[in-house]
Amino acid sequence: MFDPEQFVADCRAAVAADPTHKAVREILARAVSEPAAVLNGLGEPKRPESRTLFHSVSLTILNVIWAPGMMVMPHDHRMWAVIGVYSGREDNIFWRRIPSTPNKVEAAGAKALSEKEAIAFGFDIIHSVINPIGRLTGAIHIYGGDFLTVERSEWDAMTLDEHRLDREQRRRLFEQANERYEASQQHTAG
Numbered sequence: 687m688f689d690p691e692q693f694v695a696d697c698r699a700a701v702a703a704d705p706t707h708k709a710v711r712e713i714l715a716r717a718v719s720e721p722a723a724v725l726n727g728l729g730e731p732k733r734p735e736s737r738t739l740f741h742s743v744s745l746t747i748l749n750v751i752w753a754p755g756m757m758v759m760p761h762d763h764r765m766w767a768v769i770g771v772y773s774g775r776e777d778n779i780f781w782r783r784i785p786s787t788p789n790k791v792e793a794a795g796a797k798a799l800s801e802k803e804a805i806a807f808g809f810d811i812i813h814s815v816i817n818p819i820g821r822l823t824g825a826i827h828i829y830g831g832d833f834l835t836v837e838r839s840e841w842d843a844m845t846l847d848e849h850r851l852d853r854e855q856r857r858r859l860f861e862q863a864n865e866r867y868e869a870s871q872q873h874t875a876g
């Protein structure tokens with residue numbers, strides 16, 4: 687059984703006892719090892735969204751639902767992160783700053799994250815995310831800080847140049863994904 691309130695309480699207690707990602711990663715790995723229980727507790731993914739389950743200065747917990755084919759451009763977090771997938775898949779591309787042109791990034795690696803998997807990212811990770819499958823992906827994202835307001839960077843999808851993260855644009859990304867998803871569902875239903 688997965689109880690979202692208990693899960694949040696467990697993560698808060700873990701971070702209070704140990705501010706690194708270690709204990710939280712274990713809690714999340716345990717949770718997504720039983721995807722059916724998480725789906726039962728959080729509900730089946732219905733539409734693309736990023737829902738805040740908990741938010742404080744030291745901890746942010748999000749339930750992120752990616753639309754089919756949805757992509758988020760390279761960005762940093764400036765705090766540790768732990769991501770666990772409970773439905774579908776999330777592909778990560780990792781990027782690094784180019785020493786001779788530090789405001790640009792180059793691809794440095796990749797990690798396909800499947801259902802039941804949880805991974806931890808360090809403070810200075812830069813990644814982009816894609817949902818490569820034809821249905822919604824559900825993942826719990828946990829950050830070791832105030833993820834919703836901290837100043838962060840993202841890198842232009844076309845030029846890979848760094849700029850300040852535009853939260854309004856990020857919000858619109860989910861809105862547009864929602865509109866496209868709803869239209870595709872109506873098309874399927876019709």
Ligand SMILES: [Fe+2]
Binds near residue numbers: 761762763813
């Ligand atoms: Fe991220």
